Amino acid sequence: MTPPSLDIDTILRDESTRILVCCGSGGVGKTTTAAAMALRAAEMGRHVVVLTIDPARRLAQSMGLTELDNTPRPVPGVSGEGSLDAMMLDMKRTFDELVEAHSDPERARQVLDNPFYQSLSSSFAGTQEYMAMEKLGQLRARADEEGTWDLIIVDTPPSRSALDFLDAPNRLGSFLDGRFIKILSAPAKGAGRGIGKVFGAGFSIVFGSLNKVLGTQLLSDVSSFVQALDSIFGGFRKRAEATYALLQEPGTYFAVVAAPEADALREASYFVERLSEENMPLSGLLLNRVTIAPADSLSVAEATDAAARLDEQEIHPETAAVLAMHAETLRAEGRQRGLAEHFCESHPAVAVAVIPALAADVHDLDGLRDIGALLADQPDHESFWDPATA
Amino acid sequence: MVSGKGGTGKTTVATALAVALAEGGRRVLLLEVEGRQGIAQLFGLESIPYEQTHVAVAPHGGDVYALSVDPEAAMLEYLRMFYNIKRGGTALKKVGAIDFATTIAPGLRDVLVTGKAGESVRRRNRSGDLEWDAVVMDAPPTGRITRFLNVNDEVKDLARMGPIKNQAESVMRVIKSPETAIHLVSILEEMPVQETLDGIAELEVQGLPIGAVFVNMLQEETLPEQFITDGTGLGAEQVSAGLEAAGLAATPGLVASLQQEASDHRSRVLLQRAERERLDAAPVPLIDLPYLPSGVDLRGIAHLARTIREQAPRGRR
Numbered sequence: 045m046t047p048p049s050l051d052i053d054t055i056l057r058d059e060s061t062r063i064l065v066c067c068g069s070g071g072v073g074k075t076t077t078a079a080a081m082a083l084r085a086a087e088m089g090r091h092v093v094v095l096t097i098d099p100a101r102r103l104a105q106s107m108g109l110t111e112l113d114n115t116p117r118p119v120p121g122v123s124g125e126g127s128l129d130a131m132m133l134d135m136k137r138t139f140d141e142l143v144e145a146h147s148d149p150e151r152a153r154q155v156l157d158n159p160f161y162q163s164l165s166s167s168f169a170g171t172q173e174y175m176a177m178e179k180l181g182q183l184r185a186r187a188d189e190e191g192t193w194d195l196i197i198v199d200t201p202p203s204r205s206a207l208d209f210l211d212a213p214n215r216l217g218s219f220l221d222g223r224f225i226k227i228l229s230a231p232a233k234g235a236g237r238g239i240g241k242v243f244g245a246g247f248s249i250v251f252g253s254l255n256k257v258l259g260t261q262l263l264s265d266v267s268s269f270v271q272a273l274d275s276i277f278g279g280f281r282k283r284a285e286a287t288y289a290l291l292q293e294p295g296t297y298f299a300v301v302a303a304p305e306a307d308a309l310r311e312a313s314y315f316v317e318r319l320s321e322e323n324m325p326l327s328g329l330l331l332n333r334v335t336i337a338p339a340d341s342l343s344v345a346e347a348t349d350a351a352a353r354l355d356e357q358e359i360h361p362e363t364a365a366v367l368a369m370h371a372e373t374l375r376a377e378g379r380q381r382g383l384a385e386h387f388c389e390s391h392p393a394v395a396v397a398v399i400p401a402l403a404a405d406v407h408d409l410d411g412l413r414d415i416g417a418l419l420a421d422q423p424d425h426e427s428f429w430d431p432a433t434a
Numbered sequence: 435m436v437s438g439k440g441g442t443g444k445t446t447v448a449t450a451l452a453v454a455l456a457e458g459g460r461r462v463l464l465l466e467v468e469g470r471q472g473i474a475q476l477f478g479l480e481s482i483p484y485e486q487t488h489v490a491v492a493p494h495g496g497d498v499y500a501l502s503v504d505p506e507a508a509m510l511e512y513l514r515m516f517y518n519i520k521r522g523g524t525a526l527k528k529v530g531a532i533d534f535a536t537t538i539a540p541g542l543r544d545v546l547v548t549g550k551a552g553e554s555v556r557r558r559n560r561s562g563d564l565e566w567d568a569v570v571m572d573a574p575p576t577g578r579i580t581r582f583l584n585v586n587d588e589v590k591d592l593a594r595m596g597p598i599k600n601q602a603e604s605v606m607r608v609i610k611s612p613e614t615a616i617h618l619v620s621i622l623e624e625m626p627v628q629e630t631l632d633g634i635a636e637l638e639v640q641g642l643p644i645g646a647v648f649v650n651m652l653q654e655e656t657l658p659e660q661f662i663t664d665g666t667g668l669g670a671e672q673v674s675a676g677l678e679a680a681g682l683a684a685t686p687g688l689v690a691s692l693q694q695e696a697s698d699h700r701s702r703v704l705l706q707r708a709e710r711e712r713l714d715a716a717p718v719p720l721i722d723l724p725y726l727p728s729g730v731d732l733r734g735i736a737h738l739a740r741t742i743r744e745q746a747p748r749g750r751r
Contacts, residue, residue, distance in 0.1 A: 070575060071441020097575070100625040161590060202440055204579065222528040249525040256517050258599060303441065306470060338694055340687030344559075350680035362668055363676020365656040366692045369699060372727050379729050403701035405624040 438619030615645030
């Protein structure tokens with residue numbers, strides 16, 4: 045089956061497209077794809093900012109990103125009327141700035157100096173997702189105020205699961221709303237042993253358990269930290285909610301990136317289903333690094349047999365090797381097609397674009413342009429879906 | 435511990451390593467820690483629970499069991515085992531404390547997961563022997579591995595005293611002991627190799643025991659060396675003559691296609707070699723694993739396990 049073809053140029057050119065979020069599991073080429081789309085949109089005349097998370101060193105350099113400074117900087121070498129700014133996310137700095145923006149200097153200092161905060165802001169599984177979301181909100185606000193950018197493209201953190209990007213901020217929010225935070229801050233408020241009277245018997249058990257496991261000193265450390273943070277949490281939550289709402293606005297699109305492997309496609313499937321539950325618009329699946337056999341081709345059997353005939357006679361070893369390689373390419377293509385079709389059968393409405401695997405790494409603007417062109421030119425890759433056309 | 439950048443085949447290698455270690459009648463536990471159920475997929479299972487599940491038999495009578503560490507279950511188990519907290523566990527869950535500990539609290543999730551691994555390594559059966567001959571963990575990716583393994587050090591410093599500190603110290607002793615090896619999986623592309631080199635440097639600084647680098651998905655080099663080095667030796671006439679000798683019609687289109695494929699292959703081989711050189715300079719043994727053209731299945735895993743055994747340093751199986 046051939047899925048609906050994803051026409052990326054229409055989406056990138058359309059001025060009502062304001063935000064494009066690239067999701068997918070780790071190692072599928074999200075960052076490179078996000079950068080390639082950003083460059084393509086900019087060279088179509090749009091004013092683009094791309095937020096990257098941990099790009100490869102040489103790719104970052106080619107975009108003029110030499111340090112992790114949390115500031116969008118113009119990418120040199122973009123042609124045409126448009127513009128492209130790029131930035132790398134500095135998770136810790138974004139978190140620090142958020143604390144500073146939501147509390148008075150003294151309280152901010154208290155939080156920033158707390159060892160628990162320092163650990164939370166640099167290692168909490170989910171902090172990166174939360175901060176990427178926060179940064180997206182900031183970029184959008186700046187775009188609206190200053191008219192700097194008309195398109196924001198966001199790369200997402202290399203999470204365990206693509207869903208983490210959507211879930212992490214909410215997770216923090218639900219914790220803040222919960223009762224647990226009240227218990228944690230109780231000792232600092234001086235409730236101490238009388239906690240059962242204040243919160244009821246259930247809390248007494250909880251508190252007893254916590255004391256047993258954590259020890260009095262650790263519990264009081266945690267407690268004073270939570271209390272300090274408590275007063276600025278409200279602000280966090282509102283912002284997280286606002287950014288989440290931004291993702292549901294018209295003008296926001298998601299592109300799910302996957303490699304043609306079972307694992308990555310399974311993650312993509314989860315994500316596609318989740319987006320539809322949340323009424324978040326999906327532009328389509330970008331199937332990256334696909335093996336596509338050349339247009340003039342043989343069948344697996346023809347290539348294998350021919351190679352065997354040459355090997356038997358011990359003649360033309362080079363051609364035999366190329367034929368064997370060709371058979372392998374065809375087999376890999378067939379396997380990847382099977383996996384892709386499996387995805388498409390489960391999600392028949394999802395538009396798909398395939399991006400052929402390149403023989404070399406991408407580390408300059410020309411490389412990004414090539415990827416953008418391969419992504420846009422879907423009719424060229426028709427043979428992947430329908431090998432009979434080859 | 436098996437770590438590696440996303441997309442390098444970390445789970446596949448961890449599984450193959452478990453099978454390799456089990457060969458000859460040994461019992462090996464394979465731990466999954468990120469809830470992705472990647473190991474289950476390899477064995478065609480729906481999911482693997484928080485309970486040892488027999489997944490594979492190794493040559494000459496070894497057994498591989500797998501277990502997926504669920505932080506919440508690990509937390510409740512931990513409270514039961516070490517503090518005899520039963521009712522408290524339910525109450526803690528009710529107010530969101532478990533949720534907090536397993537998803538939000540900095541590093542606690544990692545403490546629980548490494549704690550479970552430490553407990554498995556030390557566990558003894560009824561006759562007093564070690565329950566497992568080896569424990570293999572499909573660990574978090576290279577970008578997070580040092581933090582993940584050092585979490586107990588961090589917790590130790592935060593806690594300063596008390597039960598958590600003792601627990602963290604004992605896990606850290608297991609991790610830093612000579613019985614632990616942290617292996618990194620890489621493929622020969624720029625970013626994974628860079629991450630591997632950065633990972634090695636980080637682990638070294640922290641005094642964590644580095645094992646080997648598994649160079650995964652190696653493309654076989656089948657074309658003549660002369661073609662790889664200077665790009666000559668595969669002219670159109672040569673390919674045409676070969677095709678005709680094999681009884682195929684050497685249309686210009688087909689010849690050009692095959693030449694293009696050969697030239698792409700050459701680029702990949704050159705890239706592979708350059709990246710290989712960067713890894714060679716690192717102070718760790720390399721173990722080569724071939725690309726599996728038919729995808730990763732049980733046969734592929736058995737093949738990788740054999741390949742690992744053939745290359746394992748003597749005395750360390």
